[in-house]
Amino acid sequence: MPRFDDAFFATLVELFRWRRDVRRFRPDPVPPVLVEELLHLADLAPSVGNAQPWRFVLVDDAALRRRVREHFLAVNARALAGYRGERAALYARLKLEGLDRAPVQIAVFCDETTKQGHGLGRPTMPETLVWSVVLAIGQLWLAARARGLGLGWVSILEPETVRALLAVPAGWRFVAWLCLGRPEEEHLDPELERAGWQTRTPLSARILRR
Amino acid sequence: MPRFDDAFFATLVELFRWRRDVRRFRPDPVPPVLVEELLHLADLAPSVGNAQPWRFVLVDDAALRRRVREHFLAVNARALAGYRGERAALYARLKLEGLDRAPVQIAVFCDETTKQGHGLGRPTMPETLVWSVVLAIGQLWLAARARGLGLGWVSILEPETVRALLAVPAGWRFVAWLCLGRPEEEHLDPELERAGWQTRTPLSARILRR
Numbered sequence A, B: 001m002p003r004f005d006d007a008f009f010a011t012l013v014e015l016f017r018w019r020r021d022v023r024r025f026r027p028d029p030v031p032p033v034l035v036e037e038l039l040h041l042a043d044l045a046p047s048v049g050n051a052q053p054w055r056f057v058l059v060d061d062a063a064l065r066r067r068v069r070e071h072f073l074a075v076n077a078r079a080l081a082g083y084r085g086e087r088a089a090l091y092a093r094l095k096l097e098g099l100d101r102a103p104v105q106i107a108v109f110c111d112e113t114t115k116q117g118h119g120l121g122r123p124t125m126p127e128t129l130v131w132s133v134v135l136a137i138g139q140l141w142l143a144a145r146a147r148g149l150g151l152g153w154v155s156i157l158e159p160e161t162v163r164a165l166l167a168v169p170a171g172w173r174f175v176a177w178l179c180l181g182r183p184e185e186e187h188l189d190p191e192l193e194r195a196g197w198q199t200r201t202p203l204s205a206r207i208l209r210r
Helices: A006-018 A032-042 A062-080 A085-093 A128-146 A159-166 B006-018 B032-042 B062-081 B085-093 B128-146 B159-166
Strands: A054-058 A104-111 A150-154 A172-181 A207-209 B054-058 B104-111 B150-154 B172-181 B207-209
Touching (some): A006 A128, A006 B128, A032 A128, A062 A085, A128 A150, A128 A172, A128 B128, B006 B128, B054 B128, B062 B085, B128 B150, B159 B172
Parallel strands (some): A054 B207
Antiparallel strands (some): A054 A104, B104 B172
């Protein structure tokens, strides 16, 4: 069994601190073998009943990527229309995705029809299936960062539109559009904090005792 | 900026490989300062709009823990009744939680009423708020493992019952009951695989290209 020593733990903490949601990518290609390695690490994530419900769609087709970006722009314009005054002006200035530049783009789905796991752990909390997919994305995110890559999760999309564009099997629920590549910049603070949208707040307010 | 070198990456891979959903705990206490450190690391997780919607309830009260375990036993008996034949016999033999032994128990919620993040990223995918909480749990899991602790996620509970037992604020959605402590055993394979419930399957079947 491996020993996880203090030096490893200290670097793991740095990994958590320097992870970011990245929207500014260098266009240099990412070797396919590295993408494959990252997917294998995501595949080691916990899943309810060992169902492994995550499905990864690697999107390389330029026309498809363009249509997804056009769709994002439309959905984001509607999102902007939901804000008023200063907040709207601020929202309009945010950069929320790198769909035009990220060299690797992965659409992630949950196969809600999977029989794997035989339903264990899900009768009273069926959403644990899609939550397993989220755990896999979290692991992919950290592994990517440890390999010098940045990941950005785009959620300003209509799930049904993405499903239709990619023609995925019935029963696959859309979870995330991931942009992956070398980041243009490295930061300790989230871009939303730097841009004045939302600062992080103290943890103590998020802990209760019983 | 830190450099994440090959040696760190190799150990990170080992961390992913040796993480487990742990149900067999040694009762030795975990220093509160270590629990606090782990919560701070979970708090560095990504969140939609930087909303940080995770809420941690540290449950120390023995009577409360006992009631949660009794509740689990009732829900699990109903789950067992949903299987037939061999599968039912197998389910009945599984150990699915360590509620009677885990020295640290944390109920995790999503504050669906939070204004933090100003709704960014959520108009078409509101579930990204609760998914942010799942990302924080994933990070807590890995950090715990790196400190020699095991974590088990119990989902065989009724969310509304847990909410009521813990008397949490209105609008807090139950996400997970986490058991945390030193594991009795270390394994490379999931307990559900070892017990013959569900083996892991090849990743290649989970990847599509477009």
